[in-house]
Structure formats: C-alpha cells, structure tokens
Amino acid sequence: MDTVQHSSLHASRSPPPPSRQRTHASAPHQSPAGAIRKIGVHKVARGLAWFSVGVGIAEILFPRTLAKMIGTPTASTTLLRIFGLREIAAGALIFNPGRLRATGMWARVVGDAADLSSLAAAYGCPNTTNRRALTAATAGVVALTALDVVCAREVSKEAGLMAESGALRVTKTITINRSPGEVYEFWRNLENLPRFMYHVEEVHVISPQRSRWTVKAPAGGTVHWNADITAEVPGEMLGWRTTNDADVENSGTVRFEPGTGGRGTVVRVDLEYRPPGHMAGAALAMMFNRSPHQQVEDDLRRLKQFLETGDLVRSDASPEGTGRVAQRPAQPSAVRQFY
Amino acid sequence: MKANCWHGKHDMRVQDVPDPKILSSRDAIVKITSTAICGSDLHLYNGFIPTMEKGDILGHEFMGEIVEVGKDVHNIKVGDRVVVPFPIACGACGACRAQAYSLCENSNPNAWMAEKFMGYSPAGLFGYSHMLGGFAGGQAEYARVPFADVGPLKVPDGLSDDKVLFLSDILPTGYMGAEMCDIKPGDTIAVWGCGPVGQFAIASAKLLGAERVIAIDRVPERLAMAEQRAGATDVINYEEQEVLAALKDMTGGVGPDGCIDAVGTEAHMPGPMYGYDRMKQALMLETDRAFALRQAIRACRNGGTVSVIGVYGGFIDKFPMGSLMNRSLTLRSGQCHVHRYLKPLLERIEKGDIDPSFVISHHLNLDDAPQGYDMFLHKADACTKVVLTTA
Numbered sequence: 067m068d069t070v071q072h073s074s075l076h077a078s079r080s081p082p083p084p085s086r087q088r089t090h091a092s093a094p095h096q097s098p099a100g101a102i103r104k105i106g107v108h109k110v111a112r113g114l115a116w117f118s119v120g121v122g123i124a125e126i127l128f129p130r131t132l133a134k135m136i137g138t139p140t141a142s143t144t145l146l147r148i149f150g151l152r153e154i155a156a157g158a159l160i161f162n163p164g165r166l167r168a169t170g171m172w173a174r175v176v177g178d179a180a181d182l183s184s185l186a187a188a189y190g191c192p193n194t195t196n197r198r199a200l201t202a203a204t205a206g207v208v209a210l211t212a213l214d215v216v217c218a219r220e221v222s223k224e225a226g227l228m229a230e231s232g233a234l235r236v237t238k239t240i241t242i243n244r245s246p247g248e249v250y251e252f253w254r255n256l257e258n259l260p261r262f263m264y265h266v267e268e269v270h271v272i273s274p275q276r277s278r279w280t281v282k283a284p285a286g287g288t289v290h291w292n293a294d295i296t297a298e299v300p301g302e303m304l305g306w307r308t309t310n311d312a313d314v315e316n317s318g319t320v321r322f323e324p325g326t327g328g329r330g331t332v333v334r335v336d337l338e339y340r341p342p343g344h345m346a347g348a349a350l351a352m353m354f355n356r357s358p359h360q361q362v363e364d365d366l367r368r369l370k371q372f373l374e375t376g377d378l379v380r381s382d383a384s385p386e387g388t389g390r391v392a393q394r395p396a397q398p399s400a401v402r403q404f405y
Numbered sequence: 406m407k408a409n410c411w412h413g414k415h416d417m418r419v420q421d422v423p424d425p426k427i428l429s430s431r432d433a434i435v436k437i438t439s440t441a442i443c444g445s446d447l448h449l450y451n452g453f454i455p456t457m458e459k460g461d462i463l464g465h466e467f468m469g470e471i472v473e474v475g476k477d478v479h480n481i482k483v484g485d486r487v488v489v490p491f492p493i494a495c496g497a498c499g500a501c502r503a504q505a506y507s508l509c510e511n512s513n514p515n516a517w518m519a520e521k522f523m524g525y526s527p528a529g530l531f532g533y534s535h536m537l538g539g540f541a542g543g544q545a546e547y548a549r550v551p552f553a554d555v556g557p558l559k560v561p562d563g564l565s566d567d568k569v570l571f572l573s574d575i576l577p578t579g580y581m582g583a584e585m586c587d588i589k590p591g592d593t594i595a596v597w598g599c600g601p602v603g604q605f606a607i608a609s610a611k612l613l614g615a616e617r618v619i620a621i622d623r624v625p626e627r628l629a630m631a632e633q634r635a636g637a638t639d640v641i642n643y644e645e646q647e648v649l650a651a652l653k654d655m656t657g658g659v660g661p662d663g664c665i666d667a668v669g670t671e672a673h674m675p676g677p678m679y680g681y682d683r684m685k686q687a688l689m690l691e692t693d694r695a696f697a698l699r700q701a702i703r704a705c706r707n708g709g710t711v712s713v714i715g716v717y718g719g720f721i722d723k724f725p726m727g728s729l730m731n732r733s734l735t736l737r738s739g740q741c742h743v744h745r746y747l748k749p750l751l752e753r754i755e756k757g758d759i760d761p762s763f764v765i766s767h768h769l770n771l772d773d774a775p776q777g778y779d780m781f782l783h784k785a786d787a788c789t790k791v792v793l794t795t796a
Contacts, residue, residue: 241499243497243498243499330499360517364517370498370510370511371495371511374495374498374510374511375495375497375511376430376431377430377431378514379429379495379511379512379514379529379551380428380429380514381539381540381541381551382425382539382540383461383515383535383540384514384515384538384539385428388514390517393458393535394539395458395459395460395461396458396460396461396535396539396540396541397408397460397461397462397541398423398424398426398541400423
C-alpha cells in the first residue's frame with residue numbers, strides 16, 4: 067500500500083483535508099471570512115480589541131449615560147460595569163498573538179451572547195422607556211456578533227486551533243530517540259495505541275485499513291467510531307478519517323520525520339474533530355476546555371516514555387504516570403494499583 | 406516505615422507511611438542507612454518552591470542497601486551498598502545520551518507542570534515538589550529508586566557512609582560548579598556561599614588547578630572551614646567588607662576569572678536593598694532574591710565565567726544584563742548531572758584527594774529530622790550539615 071496523498075506530503079505541515087474545504091476557500095473574497103482575510107485578520111482583530119477596550123471603559127465610567135442611550139435608564143449600573151470589565155479583559159487578550167487572541171475573540175462571542183440576552187430581557191421590562199433605541203442597540207449587537215464569530219473563526223484558524231473546515235484542530239509534536247521506522251511500526255500496529263492514549267479504551271483492527279475505536283467520553287461513558295487509514299507511507303506518515311456514523315467525527319495525519327543531528331524521530335500529530343454542539347460547543351471548548359490539546363500532549367509524552375524506556379514513568383504522586391489528574395502526596399501508596 | 410514529611414512552611418513531621426513497592430521493572434528499593442538535609446531542602450521548608458502537597462516525603466541525598474530489584478535491573482543486586490544520585494534519569498533519551506542527566510526527558514511524569522513554570526521540564530528529582538515529579542524522597546527508612554539500572558552507584562564497603570553519602574548531590578554539584586569555570590592553572594576563583602556546596606566548590610576549584618580561591622560568606626565558622634578544610638586562600642565576610650572592592654584589590658584590579666554562585670534564591674545582603682527585595686518577594690513581584698548572583702556578575706573579570714549552582718525557582722529582577730553582555734561574560738548553570746561525576750569522584754575519594762565528611766556538623770536520628778531542619782535553617786550550634794541515620 068502506498069501513499070494516497072503524495073502532493074500534500076511535502077507541501078506543508080498541515081494541509082487542509084481536501085473534501086472539507088468550503089466554498090469560501092475557493093472564492094475567498096465573496097464571503098465575510100474572505101473579506102476579513104482581505105483586510106487582514108490581525109487588523110480586524112486589533113480593531114475589535116480597541117473597540118472592546120473603548121466600550122469597556124465607557125461602561126465602567128458612564129454606565130448611566132449608556133443605559134439611557136439604549137433606552138433602559140434603570141438598567142443595573144453594576145451589571146454594566148461588570149460587562150465593561152469583561153470587554154476590557156477580552157480586548158487585552160486579543161492584543162496578544164496566537165492562542166490568547168483566539169481565546170479573547172471567543173470571549174467576545176460569549177460576551178455578545180450575554181449582551182443579547184440582557185437586551186432581550188429589557189424588552190420585557192416595564193422600565194424600558196425607548197423601545198426604538200433598544201431595537202437599534204440590539205440590531206447593532208447582532209451585527210457585531212456576526213462579525214465577532216467570523217473573526218473568531220479566522221483567528222482560530224491562524225492560531226492552528228481550527229481547521230479550514232471549521233472543525234477544531236490539535237497539532238502537537240515530540241522528539242523520540244528511536245528511528246522513524248520503529249516509531250511508525252509501533253503506531254501502525256493500532257492496537258498499541260491504548261497503551262499510551264489513556265482516553266482510548268480499545269482499538270479493534272477490523273481490516274488493514276479499518277479499525278473500531280472505543281473512547282472514554284468527558285462526562286463518563288464511551289463513544290465509538292470506525293476509522294479508515296486514508297493515506298500511508300511506511301516509515302513516514304499515516305492519515306485517517308472516521309466513517310460517516312462516527313459519534314465524534316475526526317480525521318488527521320501523524321508524521322514521522324527524521325530529527326536533525328541524529329535526534330531520532332520528530333512525531334507530528336495534526337488532527338481535527340467536530341465536538342457535538344457545533345458552534346456553541348466549539349466556542350466553549352476554545353474558551354474553557356483545553357483537554358484535547360493536553361490529552362494529545364500527554365499521549366505523545368507517554369509514547370516517548372514507552373519507546374525510550376520500555377515503560378511508563380510513575381511517581382508516588384502520579385502512580386498512573388503522566389496525566390492531569392489530582393496529585394497524591396509524594397509518599398508510597400498503601401494499595402498496589404499497577405505493575 | 407518512618408518518613409520525614411512536609412506539611413507546610415516550617416512544619417516537618419516524622420510519620421508512619423506505607424513501605425514503597427516496585428512499580429516498574431527497572432525500579433529498586435533501597436533500605437536507607439544515611440540521608441542528609443540539603444540547603445535546597447530549606448527552600449521547601451521555607452515555602453519558596455511551588456507545587457508541594459501536605460505529606461510529601463522530602464530528601465534527595467541518600468544511600469543504603471538494595472533490598473529488592475525489578476526484573477530488568479541487572480547491574481546491581483540485593484545486598485549491594487549504593488549511593489543514589491538526586492536527579493532521576495532514564496539513560497535512553499537524547500539528554501541522557503548526551504550525559505545531561507538532570508535534563509532527562511522522561512523521568513518527570515508531571516513535566517507539564519514544570520513546563521508551565523519554566524518552558525520545558527528538567528528531570529524528575531527525589532523529594533522535590535510535584536512539578537519535578539512528585540517522587541517520594543529519601544528522608545525515610547526505604548525509598549523506591551526508578552531507573553535503578555542507570556542511577557545508583559555501588560560503593561566499596563571500606564568507605565564509611567559519611568565519606569560517600571555526598572556523592573548523591575553536593576560533592577558533584579560543587580565540582581560541576583568549579584568545572585563550569587573552565588579553570589586554567591593560575592586562575593582565581595571566587596565562591597559566593599560557604600555552605601556545604603560552596604565548600605565543595607572551593608575544594609574542587611583547588612583540585613582543578615586554581616591558584617587562588619576566595620570564599621565569601623558571613624558566618625565566621627563557615628569562613629574558617631573554607632580556609633582550613635576546603636582550601637580557600639582568602640576569605641571575605643560580606644557583612645564586614647565591601648565585596649567588589651575587596652575582590653578588586655585581591656586580584657590587582659582585574660577581577661576573579663571565575664565566579665561561582667553557591668547561594669541561590671534565598672540570599673542575604675546587608676543594607677536597604679535586602680529589605681526592598683524581601684518586600685518584592687512578599688508581594689510576589691519576584692520569586693527569588695538574587696543578591697549573590699548580581700554581585701558575582703558585577704565582580705567577574707572581563708570575559709570571565711559566572712557559574713550558577715545555587716538553586717533558583719522562578720523570576721528575579723535587577724539582573725545586570727548590561728554588565729554581562731558588554732563585558733563578554735559567560736553564564737553557565739544547571740542542576741548537577743550527578744551520574745556523570747559519580748565514578749571519577751568516587752576514585753578521588755578512594756585516592757584521598759578529598760574527604761567530603763569534613764562538612765558534617767551534626768549526626769541525628771531520622772526521628773529528629775524536624776529539629777535538624779530548624780537547626781540548619783538558623784545555623785544554630787554552628788550547624789553546617791546534618792546527616793540523618795536510621796539505625
């Protein structure tokens with residue numbers, strides 16, 4: 067079996083999977099995302115950051131005036147001031163590059179949702195004096211929300227947190243003091259994967275191309291999917307994609323590159339997945355749940371331990387080895403749980 | 406078994422805890438005969454190192470007898486008498502292959518914590534916080550030693566515990582501090598801090614051919630020990646003399662060729678700057694008080710080397726980068742790659758080049774470990790080094 071994706075192998079570290087590309091990728095200037103890209107994602111994001119800071123300062127200093135402007139003179143000034151702090155915090159994050167900028171942009175989206183629900187509540191409030199002003203304010207926030215969502219997505223793509231398709235993306239890398247052939251062999255025997263991927267309960271190999279996965283779900287219980295090997299260059303790379311009935315749709319590549327200066331193998335994982343709940347799920351995952359990133363990072367570290375030392379490394383405080391669970395005190399445990 | 410457990414700032418307790426067990430096929434269990442309190446343990450005792458949990462067993466300088474080995478440990482066997490290096494090293498990763506054992510890429514299961522503080526993680530250490538692995542330490546009756554096929558050094562029966570115990574940390578640490586100065590015959594080396602590591606840095610500088618070794622401290626007994634036992638040619642009491650002026654005078658206006666910081670994060674200094682940094686530390690505006698390091702950089706001759714073996718935990722300010730850069734100084738540092746020095750230094754001890762036991766001021770029973778910490782912290786009763794025995 068040889069490669070299916072020759073063209074993408076050497077082109078870039080993270081080729082977007084072809085089938086997921088949307089229309090805006092082929093006609094970038096006709097979509098809102100294309101327009102933002104044309105102006106420059108960084109410029110638009112910085113513009114929104116300044117806007118955030120400006121609105122935040124206004125909300126903190128002149129809450130009463132602002133409340134009158136949106137037609138709700140009796141609105142809580144405390145609430146407006148809290149919203150102001152939120153705006154400034156989001157703005158401050160957006161001035162940073164990368165992950166922090168994406169976090170700040172999604173914080174703006176969540177903030178927009180909070181603004182909209184407060185405005186909606188104001189419609190039902192007897193103290194609302196000027197419905198026309200309230201409607202204008204609501205329309206403004208709706209428009210801003212649309213811009214924030216599009217910009218948040220573009221910023222997330224630039225930070226490597228979102229794939230071109232809109233799926234969430236995780237990229238991680240580690241260097242292992244073994245040859246690319248050895249690391250590849252270990253990985254290609256897919257039933258080895260649960261040995262270092264703690265969230266994977268079982269991989270059952272159905273055929274050379276297809277495997278059945280049982281994976282722990284964050285809230286307890288398990289999720290399942292079938293995955294097909296979609297690309298394979300022995301000793302160099304593997305690509306996979308789940309079949310249509312997957313609980314969590316995912317795809318990606320893992321590459322095994324010779325390290326410079328005889329440093330063994332550089333393993334690069336580039337995966338994308340669609341959490342249930344789509345946009346809201348994605349926004350929440352971006353803001354609060356780093357766990358897929360941590361999970362892959364921990365997986366790769368355990369793979370390295372396994373291949374270099376022959377076992378996982380355990381301490382008294384972390385008897386299960388690398389992982390982000392609560393620490394025990396650093397003293398021997400009374401129960402022999404492992405080995 | 407009995408073990409000395411950390412329960413918070415200035416709160417050590419000797420408690421009954423479960424005996425360690427083999428967790429991996431490359432582990433060994435050591436029945437500890439001698440274990441020491443390190444100056445760096447005082448940073449834990451004083452609450453300066455983050456990621457500690459109540460109940461953590463401290464201690465990273467220990468030796469004893471092998472009582473159990475995992476099935477993949479073949480180089481040592483039950484009954485062997487061994488000294489255990491304080492960094493835990495797998496022997497197989499890129500860092501271990503380059504003999505940079507304290508940078509082992511595998512031995513810290515909690516590497517992600519250290520990465521948050523430091524960018525990348527160093528090796529796991531015995532009894533030294535959860536971000537450095539969460540391994541139970543050696544101030545106990547028994548300890549589990551991971552990668553026992555790589556770390557422990559078998560020592561001959563003819564040498565007493567006191568002579569070889571410090572191979573676990575402070576002797577190689579002092580030696581590496583001197584080695585990092587690339588000493589050439591005729592060089593002058595200044596050493597800040599005359600605790601046990603400083604004493605060994607002084608002795609090592611002499612062994613490596615330094616002509617003059619200047620010891621800097623404020624405790625008269627320690628300065629006397631540096632001169633009489635470690636071989637310092639000159640001493641400076643920094644509370645009585647102006648260090649920079651004294652060094653300039655001693656070196657004909659040139660400055661020492663190499664400066665070793667054997668003090669680290671909890672340095673002292675006379676004058677108002679001490680209060681200023683103490684205050685910043687209390688307000689969490691900086692984590693480490695780097696008086697010794699700042700002074701060592703400013704004191705070093707143009708083009709010289711500053712070697713840092715004192716332990717730092719986080720961030721410092723007023724770092725004299727201009728002095729370092731404009732005067733072509735070299736800054737070297739690191740937790741000691743102990744494994745690299747075990748055999749050569751054991752040979753030096755066997756030949757009689759050095760007898761490290763001179764730094765010991767007190768022998769206590771493991772039961773009295775908490776008093777040992779208190780005494781060592783306050784340098785009470787001329788305390789320079791406490792060795793705990795389990796007998």
